[in-house]
Amino acid sequence: MPVGVYRPPRNRARVPACTTGRYGSAVAGRVGPPLIFVDIDGVLIPLRSRPYAVRVGGHDDGPDQHGNPLLDRLDPADGDRLLALPGELVWASTWMAEANEVVAPRIGLPALPFVDWPDDDEEPPRGVHWKTKPLVRWAAGRPFVWLDDEISDADRRWVAAQHPQPALLHRVDPDRGLTWIDLAAVSRWLDHRPGVPQRRGHHSPGGRYAAARW
Numbered sequence: 469m470p471v472g473v474y475r476p477p478r479n480r481a482r483v484p485a486c487t488t489g490r491y492g493s494a495v496a497g498r499v500g501p502p503l504i505f506v507d508i509d510g511v512l513i514p515l516r517s518r519p520y521a522v523r524v525g526g527h528d529d530g531p532d533q534h535g536n537p538l539l540d541r542l543d544p545a546d547g548d549r550l551l552a553l554p555g556e557l558v559w560a561s562t563w564m565a566e567a568n569e570v571v572a573p574r575i576g577l578p579a580l581p582f583v584d585w586p587d588d589d590e591e592p593p594r595g596v597h598w599k600t601k602p603l604v605r606w607a608a609g610r611p612f613v614w615l616d617d618e619i620s621d622a623d624r625r626w627v628a629a630q631h632p633q634p635a636l637l638h639r640v641d642p643d644r645g646l647t648w649i650d651l652a653a654v655s656r657w658l659d660h661r662p663g664v665p666q667r668r669g670h671h672s673p674g675g676r677y678a679a680a681r682w
């Protein structure tokens with residue numbers, strides 16, 4: 469995790485209504501729609517300040533009522549952009565339950581399921597991110613997208629070898645945070661991944677927002 473980015477304690481209480489199990493939400497034998505795992509720090513909260521007009525509140529960085537100055541860097545339109553993707557959003561962040569309490573309301577998202585990271589401190593395979601193995605376990609055989617700023621080729625190789633369904637591990641530039649280019653890449657993959665007929669009349673979020681402030 470980048471230095472200076474807020475990281476809440478990992479042992480927060482979960483939100484029972486929003487969680488569907490520690491390691492997975494798939495019903496045995498059913499491959500549901502793709503999951504979209506979303507990181508927060510370095511994805512929805514970029515390391516650099518956003519342009520004035522798009523920040524929540526539109527004022528300079530400074531502690532808000534939650535006490536976290538970086539919340540000011542959230543883009544309130546990101547919620548709609550994420551909801552426009554054809555998949556099921558899941559928080560994959562150390563914010564865990566606090567993502568629903570603090571981040572979701574600021575960008576117009578409903579409470580989402582979140583990955584409750586295991587506390588067993590099991591060492592990840594060499595070069596593989598500590599989130600990767602728990603995410604694959606949580607996906608429980610469903611196709612998934614993972615948006616994170618710390619993804620590497622080692623993660624892609626490990627997932628390709630361990631996960632039976634298609635998976636897109638998309639790295640976001642942490643300085644910029646999520647952009648229309650990222651969303652367009654995700655939307656394109658979701659539309660064209662193996663075994664999925666192309667949807668009619670779909671406009672990618674990237675295309676829709678291409679003329680926006682990015």
Ligand SMILES: [Mg+2]
Binds near residue numbers: 508509511
């Ligand atoms: Mg991150």
